[in-house]
Amino acid sequence: MLENRRLVIQGLFIFVGLIFLIKLFALQVVDKTYQLKADRNIIHTITEYPFRGLMYDREKRLIVYNEPIYDLMVVPRDLYIGDTAEFCQLFDITEEQFRTNLQKAKEYSGVKPSALLKKIPHEKYAQIQDHMYKYSGLYVNPRTVRRYTKPILATQVGYIGEVSQRDLDRDTTNYYKSGDYKGLTGLEQYYEKALRGERGESRKLVNVNGIEKGSYKNGELDIPSVPGKNLITTIHLELQSYAEKLMAGKRGSLVAIEPSTGEILAMVSVPSYDPNQLSGKNFGKYFEQIKNDTTGPLLNRAIQAKYPPGSIFKTVQALIALDEGVIKPNEPIIVDRLRLGDHAPLGPYDVARGIEFSSNNYFWEVMRRTVNQNVSSSKFTDTHIGLDKWAEAVRRFGFGSPLGLDIPGEIGGTVPDAEFYHKKYPREKGSWAYSTIYSLSIGQGELEVTPLQVANLAAIIANRGYYVTPHLVKAYEENGEITELEYEKHYTGRGDEYYPAIVEGMVRAVKKTAGRAVIPDIPIAGKTGTAENGVKNESLDHSVFMAFAPADNPKIAIAVYTENAGWGGGASAVTASLVIEKYLRGYIKETWAKREDYILNKKYLIGLQQEN
Structure with a gap:
């Protein structure tokens, strides 16, 4: 009788132990949430977007160049903003825009980073970077937009824009990801593969407040981006x-x-x-206006x-x-x-x-x-x-x-x-x-x-x-x-x-x-x-x-x-x-x-x- 009780107690302990092991396995192996969160407390994997190729005229005078902009990335589960009104004022957005963008980010993923705000101009970022320590769950991803030395050659050079879901579905190479940009018209489209370059990745050490502390493993795991090819055009x-x-x-x-x-x-x-109108943050503002112009400025x-x-x-x-x-x-x-x-x-x-x-x-x-x-x-x-x-x-x-x-x-x-x-x-x-x-x-x-x-x-x-x-x-x-x-x-x-x-x-x-x-x-x-x-x-x-x-x-x-x-x-x-x-x-x-x-x-x- 006593022997039976001992076996029952041993079996109970083994059963409970198995439950804990299964739960631990689920948390550490099956469910990536905690692993991702733990990793984010150590490193951020940041996509390194390549510099898009430049365009020159026949005498090597610059026509199209790149200007830095920034996407503000958010990890919704880690987000902390003490004063939402102050945040919105700092970034020049309404609270309604903030809530809408945050909801989209949450629908994409609670633990994976996505863009909360896109195409922040370089001048604006210079004003806000000293305030970033106040917020957790946010970091900045640098990008570039196209700029033009003269307001000419609009339909010939073309413009770039964010890839659509249709673009992603038709991309058999799986190169593009949501949020990427590609050439949509003109030389930008025809020479897209040459101009776009190759993306890279960098891993940055950050603390719990998202403050960057340097490269992870001295950059040994980083993949450098490859700049796109420059185009020397025939244009004078x-x-x-x-x-x-x-x-x-x-x-x-x-x-x-x-x-x-x-x-x-x-x-x-x-x-x-002016091709500068279809570049950067103003793209949406001007595109509909230009497209609906009855004189046909988009027609070459x-x-x-x-x-x-x-x-x-x-x-x-x-x-x-x-x-x-x-x-x-x-x-x-x-x-x-x-x-x-x-x-x-x-x-x-x-x-x-x-x-x-x-x-x-x-x-x-x-x-x-x-x-x-x-x-x-x-x-x-x-x-x-x-x-x-x-x-x-x-x-x-x-x-x-x-x-x-x-x-x-x-x-x-x-x-x-x-x-x-x-x-x-x-x-x-x-x-x-x-x-x-x-x-x-x-x-x-x-x-x-x-x-x-x-x-x-x-x-x-x-x-x-x-x-x-x-x-x-x-x-x-x-x-x-x-x-x-x-x-x-x-x-x-x-x-x-x-x-x-x-x-x-x-x-x-x-x-x-x-x-x-x-x-x-x-x-x-x-x-x-x-x-x-x-x-x-x-x-x-x-x-x-x-x-x-x-x-x-x-x-x-x-x-x-x-x-x-x-x-x-x-x-x-x-x-x-x-x-x-x-x-x-x-x-x-x-x-x-x-x-x-x-x-x-x-x-x-x-x-x-x-x-x-």
Whole structure:
């Protein structure tokens, strides 16, 4: 009996001991709460965010840099704030904001740190850091935001923002975490992987009040962050600033390219905005305002707006016809009928004179010969076959699809082919001919291009038959070493022997139709155009001009679209000539025309609005 009691008592002790062991195991192994809390009394693991890569212009002048900001992190279970009102006053927030943010942190985790306040400016942090000893459960995590040396290049450079849940769900690399920032548009988005760098971690000893006491184990367990690569862009910062000044207060775009390399010297889209507005704490305040602006400042018109090319496209018509052998450079074609409205006189035209006078009826005949080559006894089938061949040739000039610019959002425009017109005229499928599509001959109708594509056309003619993929970044810089990027060269036709006639016509065209754009000591080859705006009797058409200079040794190719500014020889031609002179000479030599005043004060509109 006594032996049984002893066994029972022993069993009871063993049972109680097992309960304590199980509970201890649960507390120390299964439930991490106490371990985390104990660890936090010793160390804080802090994410070390890398410095995002900088952006420079082609001459290594700074465009985009980083500015320090701070996130105030909280561990809700350790939080102690004696005077909430004083805390809120110190951090410039309302008590309601404080309670809302703290509740979000608690919902995320009671024992893991999360952001209580984000994007505290450096100046503000300098004011509050001496008060941090009053509070426990809080620490500061340093970050950076983007800043811009000049209020330009907004849509080209782009902006960064906090990753969304959708971004996290689509991130197959598991790189991003909630609260991270990434490039959302422009170069920031396209070169995100190069710019972002690699995160690191540091472990800091802290006391029970959260006061940092130094590195844990002398930093042996720390993982250093890796800064992002710097981008050396193709942009000429002074030229970009000057071009944006000329285009300010208008709608349109300007693209300038170095023909031999495809490097974009300037890219302007207006209206625009100051990129500093979408940086740091003010992002939310300004983004909705900019997004809802009906003038479209977030739209990069240089690559996202479609226009009829207008008369600048006559150069392409001539080059395709010359390649096809249906005309010859010096072959006179007699224009004796007005099939189209025309400001050029009747008479004989060759390629150079056709471009010089921009004869609509000459190019009506040039395209007809290209499309109707009598490969079929049916005029309809003949046109369909010829148009497809024409469309294929047009696409070799970079039209109809994106050129591959290194920022997102580039569109391709429209190059209509036979299938396009079969869909447009389904009832008459197979029963349309050249008489239906002849407006294409002068760059109107269903043809649509972007300003970048037009600047690229100017580069093609400047290069006498090829272009290099246009781009905004020429090299990476990492640890002081420069890595040049390579871009593809594209040929557009079978030979370059036809280009002298095109260039001669363009040189004469500037003198004939764009007198204000003439620079006496800098020969410019250019072509004016007028793009229909689709809203007749309500506003002026769009002014178009493309050019390159010097004509005999091109260093810059340019396209300018100024919306609702009338004919191409006015606003766009003068703007282009000013940018050309600024780039080649370095300054503007004042002339009798006072061209800057003509552009800045929109004097090109005098008389045009009354006529309209």
